[in-house]
Amino acid sequence: MLVVKKFGGSSVADKERIFNVANRCIEEYKAGNDVVVVLSAMGDTTDHLIGLANTINPKAKKRELDMLLTTGEQVSVSLMAMAMQALDVPAVSLNAFQVMMHSTSRYGNARFKRVDTERIQHELDSRKIVIVTGFQGVNKYDDITTLGRGGSDTTAVALAAALHADRCEIYTDVDGVYTADPRVVKNAKKLDTITYDEMLELASLGAKVLHNRSVEMAKKYNVELVVRSSLNRSEGTVVKEASKMEKLLVTGVAADSNTARISVIGVDDKPGIAFQIFDTLAKSYINVDIILQSVGREGTKDISFTVASEDLENALQVLDANKERLTIQKVTYNEDVAKLSIVGAGMMSNPGVAARMFEALYNSRVNINMISTSEIRITVLVAKNDIEKAMNAVHDGFGMAD
């Protein structure tokens, strides 16, 4: 059996943790399996390197930033190989050049195009544990790229897909995927399985367990993902195709406080105005989320939408700069909001789920500002103060702890 195991930066932050990871990988190896390990940079190395770059040039080109940052994983993988060798197990470290992890050209946010397997397969065939730098690729110019934060998950999935691995295990500091954040919802339950689509909705909703792109890639190449803890022996959560499992009505509830609502008041009620507003924002790289349109006074309309908190200032400036062209009379905003979402593959074929969610919120006196839905997700905007109460109410309302 071939297993790919990915460990994040905190799992290799010091000597003790490096040996802990080494031992877990060796256990798998000694069971007769082929083992490929993907590592991130140790602890806060990446942040440290970014700080270093900022002192030299706060506007450093991303190409050079990628050249700098990728040293972090190279340090991790070489130290891990040394640790395994100290434990008398043959191991070899490889960087993106040595594997040839072909990526797109875009520095700082590249995507994998193709992964060569020859070198890794050669090392596995000689019964070595192969340790690969996560987060990095090589583009067509032979330059080093990075995949953006969380990119090591994607590296692991890309390798698992290319090598036709039997399993891709993503080790984190939690036991797996929960029905809700256990720090907020005390009786949240760990899920044994979850579908790719559910995981995608949860990841993009701020569940922060798996990098979104890695789940998309796992779905595309049908790589069975396992999310488990590097600190204990818990079985974790398996992420796989919906067809293989019973579709739950509601799998989990997620909250995202990193949001702000903007309302543009009194725009002309004529075709194309809404398009122009969102097109203007898109051109400034501002992603817009839940959108609500209502009729205003005297032939005008009001449009509300949410953006990520860090985009709020920029969005307000862009709207102000284009006020006349977009026929905006006034712009208001509210930062004291949060998004609450429920996700479940079974939702598609079950009417009444939304009503049950709204009832739970009503019973807890949580006011709903805005609503947005997809086939397997319902999201509502509530006051930031209400978010914990709302999560628990909905979690209980759907009996997720049962």
Added chain:
Amino acid sequence: MLVVKKFGGSSVADKERIFNVANRCIEEYKAGNDVVVVLSAMGDTTDHLIGLANTINPKAKKRELDMLLTTGEQVSVSLMAMAMQALDVPAVSLNAFQVMMHSTSRYGNARFKRVDTERIQHELDSRKIVIVTGFQGVNKYDDITTLGRGGSDTTAVALAAALHADRCEIYTDVDGVYTADPRVVKNAKKLDTITYDEMLELASLGAKVLHNRSVEMAKKYNVELVVRSSLNRSEGTVVKEASKMEKLLVTGVAADSNTARISVIGVDDKPGIAFQIFDTLAKSYINVDIILQSVGREGTKDISFTVASEDLENALQVLDANKERLTIQKVTYNEDVAKLSIVGAGMMSNPGVAARMFEALYNSRVNINMISTSEIRITVLVAKNDIEKAMNAVHDGFGMAD
């Protein structure tokens, strides 16, 4: 004109020094020249990384050690590119994979076989300053190698040779090559020129200005080297072919205290014994320097030789273990010795140089233990206590300060 400039770790140890180097390179670039910069790892980064490796595995495989250490130069070159970009000059950093610095396989002590110039030439053609990681290569397995300490000098010379550079400048913390170590001989004089052969003798004698292998390579490919300071604007010392310059009788004097004398007493006076002794030591990777053979008592002989201080213990063990086979009656040693050498390409055609050296030492009451000569060098072994006095005596004796 194409110029290769190499800066050591102390020249890029912090932000201020990085910008100092950036500015010097930009000056050359703005004069219309093509500039290739070779850098070592910042400050004590390499020592820090070695320390890190030692905590994980004191017997780490050199392949993994090289993988770890080479991150140091990658950090330097990317930060340097950022610094130049901050000064509005186009620059690009390249590592050994990107240049393709083909090396032999031997980890920790590789040699260059071939250097590709395509990528560098392409970047120079688009008027960028090209910043290359020193000290590292890529072997036939696509693995990263290092060239051993001081290897960045060799990288610079290898690039200068491959690119047919007009000049290869090695920046250090001294103004150039001196007739003697200025810290010991107060009236030591900076040399304007020195031959490759003289420089080779001085480098191997502990002058510590240029890495030996880099001088050998410069000689082989006729690369004009300039040794100069990164701290001031002094012209430095040019290292070039003897034919181009007046041959000085004595160019410089060098001392090396990192030595110990070993004497094997009373070995059989029959052919092949000396060979067997030095062959036995060579098989344990112990380099032997000055050798002196004298007649001992009753058909035996005594053989004395010097080894590097760090090899003393090992050499004594090896001799003891082979005592009977090598017919050794007794082994003595002395660590309180030092080597004093004078070097000069003009020596070849001038008899009496040795006599003049011995006279200067005699006048200063410095006793000579052993003598060794090459075509352009005379080395004597003296007591460690006498070395400073001896250096000054010889320096004055040949009028090197004049």
